[in-house]
Amino acid sequence: MTPTTHTFRNARLAVLTLVTVAVVACAVAAGTARASSPPKTPTTPTTPVPRAPAAEQFSSLAAAVAAGRIDRSVSDTLRRHGAVDALVTFQYDQIVATAPGGAKSGNLRRVGKALAAAFETQERQAIAQAHGAARIIDPYPNLPSAFVRFTSAAGLLAVANAAGVTGIRENSSFGVSGSDVDPGLGLIRQPQALAGGATGAGTYVAVMDTGVDYGRAAFGSCSAPGGSCRVAAAYDFADRDPYRDDGSMHGTNVAGIIASIAPGTKIISMDVFGWVGDEQRASTSDVINALNYLVQLKQQGLDVVAANLSLSDDSYHDTTCTNSVYTAAFALARSWGILPVVSAGNGAEGDGTSRYREGIGDPACAPGAISVGAVAGAQLARVGDECDATKDADAPMWFSQSSPIMSLWAPGSCVTAAGITMQGTSQAAPHVTGTVALLAQARWGSTLYYGAQLPQIESALTSAGPLVTDRRSGVTKHRLDIVDALSLVREAGTVDTTLPTVAAPLEQIDGPLGDGSIVVHLSWNASDSSGIAETQLLVSTNGGSWITDGNVPGSAREWRYALAIGSTYYFAVRARDGAGNWNVSSIAGPFTVAVTDDSSFTLGGGWSRYTWNAAYGGTEMSTSTAGDTVSFSFTGRDVAAIGPLFAGAGRAQVVCDGSPIATVDAGQAAPTPRGVLAWCRFETAGQHTIKLVVEGTAGRPRIDVDAFAVLR
Numbered sequence: 089m090t091p092t093t094h095t096f097r098n099a100r101l102a103v104l105t106l107v108t109v110a111v112v113a114c115a116v117a118a119g120t121a122r123a124s125s126p127p128k129t130p131t132t133p134t135t136p137v138p139r140a141p142a143a144e145q146f147s148s149l150a151a152a153v154a155a156g157r158i159d160r161s162v163s164d165t166l167r168r169h170g171a172v173d174a175l176v177t178f179q180y181d182q183i184v185a186t187a188p189g190g191a192k193s194g195n196l197r198r199v200g201k202a203l204a205a206a207f208e209t210q211e212r213q214a215i216a217q218a219h220g221a222a223r224i225i226d227p228y229p230n231l232p233s234a235f236v237r238f239t240s241a242a243g244l245l246a247v248a249n250a251a252g253v254t255g256i257r258e259n260s261s262f263g264v265s266g267s268d269v270d271p272g273l274g275l276i277r278q279p280q281a282l283a284g285g286a287t288g289a290g291t292y293v294a295v296m297d298t299g300v301d302y303g304r305a306a307f308g309s310c311s312a313p314g315g316s317c318r319v320a321a322a323y324d325f326a327d328r329d330p331y332r333d334d335g336s337m338h339g340t341n342v343a344g345i346i347a348s349i350a351p352g353t354k355i356i357s358m359d360v361f362g363w364v365g366d367e368q369r370a371s372t373s374d375v376i377n378a379l380n381y382l383v384q385l386k387q388q389g390l391d392v393v394a395a396n397l398s399l400s401d402d403s404y405h406d407t408t409c410t411n412s413v414y415t416a417a418f419a420l421a422r423s424w425g426i427l428p429v430v431s432a433g434n435g436a437e438g439d440g441t442s443r444y445r446e447g448i449g450d451p452a453c454a455p456g457a458i459s460v461g462a463v464a465g466a467q468l469a470r471v472g473d474e475c476d477a478t479k480d481a482d483a484p485m486w487f488s489q490s491s492p493i494m495s496l497w498a499p500g501s502c503v504t505a506a507g508i509t510m511q512g513t514s515q516a517a518p519h520v521t522g523t524v525a526l527l528a529q530a531r532w533g534s535t536l537y538y539g540a541q542l543p544q545i546e547s548a549l550t551s552a553g554p555l556v557t558d559r560r561s562g563v564t565k566h567r568l569d570i571v572d573a574l575s576l577v578r579e580a581g582t583v584d585t586t587l588p589t590v591a592a593p594l595e596q597i598d599g600p601l602g603d604g605s606i607v608v609h610l611s612w613n614a615s616d617s618s619g620i621a622e623t624q625l626l627v628s629t630n631g632g633s634w635i636t637d638g639n640v641p642g643s644a645r646e647w648r649y650a651l652a653i654g655s656t657y658y659f660a661v662r663a664r665d666g667a668g669n670w671n672v673s674s675i676a677g678p679f680t681v682a683v684t685d686d687s688s689f690t691l692g693g694g695w696s697r698y699t700w701n702a703a704y705g706g707t708e709m710s711t712s713t714a715g716d717t718v719s720f721s722f723t724g725r726d727v728a729a730i731g732p733l734f735a736g737a738g739r740a741q742v743v744c745d746g747s748p749i750a751t752v753d754a755g756q757a758a759p760t761p762r763g764v765l766a767w768c769r770f771e772t773a774g775q776h777t778i779k780l781v782v783e784g785t786a787g788r789p790r791i792d793v794d795a796f797a798v799l800r
Contacts, residue, residue: 104370104399106298106338106361107431107449108512145249149241152248156316159258163244171239173225175257176247178210178234179638214250218243272465272499272519275481276553278349281526281570288350288525290533290621292320294382294395294426295346295518296375297339298368299324299332299359306344306506313357318347320354323381325374327362335361335368337508342398342518344506349522349570352529356392358382360399370399372413375451379417379428386424393545394524395426397451398514400433404447406491409454418456425542429521430454431513432461433489436560444560448491458549462488462500462516463556463567482556482567488513490563496520496549497556497567520549523570527577533621533665548576587671588616590663593625595676597728597797599764601704604653606681606728606797611646612673616665625649626672628658636662651799656680679799683730684720686794692717693782702761704730708794712738714784718793725773726799729780731792733763738785744768745776755788762794773800 146152153160159174166172211234215222221243225235236256238244248256273279302310302319310317322332333340343355358378361368379395386392409415418428433449452459462485484490485501500516502509527545553569591613598609614620622642626634627649640647651657658677664670685705686697693716695709708731709718720727737754745768752766768778782791 104372104375104401104451106336106368106512106514107398107400107434108336108338108341108510108514146245149245149248152245156255157248157253158244158256161258162238162256163241166238166241166244171237172244173235173237176211176214176234176236176253177255177257178207178214179252179254210252214247214253217246217250219246222247272501272503273348275465275499276519276523276568277571281574282351284571284574286350286526286530286570286574287352288522288529289352290391291350291353291525291528292356292385292390292392293346293350293353293521293525294356294358294378294392295339295343295521296358296360296370296378296395296397297333297342297399298335298337298361299339300343300355300357301333301337301340301506302357303332304340304344304506306347307355318355319343319357322357322359323378324359325378325381326360326370333357333359335363337506338368338398338510338514340506341503341508341510342396342505342514344508345503345515345518346396346522346525348505349519350525350529353522353525356382356385375399376413376417379421382426383420383424386426391528392424392426393528394521395421395428396518396521397428397430397457398512398517400431400435400449400452400489400513402435403449403453404433404435404445404489404491405450405453406447406493407453408493409450412450412454414451414454415456418451418454422456422542427524427542427545428454428457429517429524430457430459431517432459432491432494434462434487434512434514436489437486446489446491446561446563448489448494452489453491453493458495458520458546459491459493460500460513460517460520461490461494461497461558461565462511462513463497464501465499465503482554484556484558484560485511487511488516488558490558490561490565492563494563494565496553496565499568520568523549523568523573526570527573530574531577533619544577548573552576586617586665587669588614588620588663588665590614590623590661590671590673592673592676593659593661595659595679595726595799596769597726597764597767597799598648599728599730599762600760601683601730601762601795601797602650603704605650606653606683607648607650608679608799609646609648610659610676612661613645614661614663614673616663616669619665621664623664624662626660626662628677630656634658634660651679651681653681653683679726682724682798682800684722684796684798688720689793689796690719690721692719702732704762704795708732708792710790710792711782712784712789712791714782714789716782716791717779719777719779720796721775721777722796722798723773723775724798724800725771725776726767726769727776727778728767728797729765729778729793730762730795730797731765732759732761732794733765734759736788736790737792738788738790739783740766740791741781741783742766742768743779743781745770751783754791755785765791765793 149163152158153163162172162174221240222236222238225237300319307318313319313322360370360374360378430452432452437444448459464481464483498516498519500513501511503515552572553566555564556567557564593610593612596609598607614623625637625640628634657679658675660675661673686709694713695711697707697709699707733754733756739751739753742750754765770776
């Protein structure tokens, strides 16, 4: 999603408050990984092989730093001191996937030795690119990483550009951070769900709160929303203060909890709080305005699955608030498959000494809300005066409101996320919101789901996990358990085993022609009823193993690929649907590039040959006479006429095997010495002919032809 900033203005109708009762500052960090697997032979591509894809090439250290390949601190230290020790990380998923016997092999020792050897080879080949300006201090034989000393900028850049290198990172130091963890993750079995592949990838959730400080490590230390940042976009609906959280950090903590629960989901920050004196308050009108805009994003195709509202008024309700102003807004959101997740409220016992009062606040009581009360995520000890209730795990927190109409419990005690510790039902709700993303991804993958499917997720949330009773009121509800919820939502529908339909890639000679290669444009399509989650371009060169071009994004449906003259290439496309099924296309190829210089053309009319150092072979042909022709017969399937494109060039008719197919224009503002003037693609390889007929365009009649490139 393109990073966007907006300020939305609206009249204030009602006031809501944050539902958090404690704050302690801490610090955190996070990371992600990706996996794939290998084809067998050029004739039966099925999965990738354990060979690192070519790295994106950077022309300078500054470019590599800007792209995130090298940490800025590494480059700065090298510049200041002439040497730097850093951690080099490598692409590893294909190597792991093709270990002998795979991860399920009983011979773990053999698998481990094979992986160690593969990692060592990858490291050695990358470090060799530095030509003595880098050496391995510690190879970490069981990991795809190495601790390396660099002694020159050229060596650092060479290793960053080496195949398989994913990053060169600072050797940071860390201190003991005490309770810098979310005690509820283990309780709700999030680590087990993550190990099973549930990440929330492809989904979006909205955080309607005080904004998000996306510059923190939990969100990718971003300078702006969008791109690789965990915060996809940020909006301000309340006032003209910065949409980046710089006040209570409440929204930052809430978003951090979601990010920790569902590491693959993207966050949409919707600031609905403004300052009223020295307090941050939200108006109902601003919250509803945000919900309205969120529905618009879903209508535009963004897979928004939940909205987190960690806010409440000071009311108490034991029955559904059918007259709530949120009723229509929640119904609209739900019809589009957006589940509103709302904090139950923190006013159960006031300051901890008042008599308990039953009931949940508004909008938690509104029809359509998933209302969440708070339990202790672990056995708590006193932390100063902040987390001041000693409870056993799963015990309802003293502050948490509850009611027979409440949906479920979730951890809300002393939760550290994004470097901030808070407690309240504000912290319980995002545990559930993040889980919605996990359930949506596990059940429907990348497919947009709408209101008809939403009850399956709602039922899984409220029916899974142990029952917890609030002894003060007798209210008994399930406490969130992600593994159980995943099991229920997966059982709610039939398993999709239909393979996606994948078309073989189509090729077109695209140019320009180099001294030893030419660029070919490849395009492909894939389809499936559950949507296409990603595609991969597979390449086999000169009959070798199939490899996955790691530079091609999973969302790409086209790519420009440089083919070496004289080499033979096969291409295929592998696609994964929203249910996780993989399929591979039929093979395109073989393609062998051959180039014929201007000495072998069949010319008609007054062409002249001239010498030019930018021409292929040093010479090319030129004419400015209408009706002049140049023909070339060849054996193959694709052919392209190569020549200079420049502002004064004219037009020519293209004739393929005697059939006029188009009129092409060689005129363009930016000169290209060896561009593609025209091309013909035939259904089958064989004897074919291409002919250009010069138009004699008024004011720019000239056409120059340098060579013909053929895919045989």
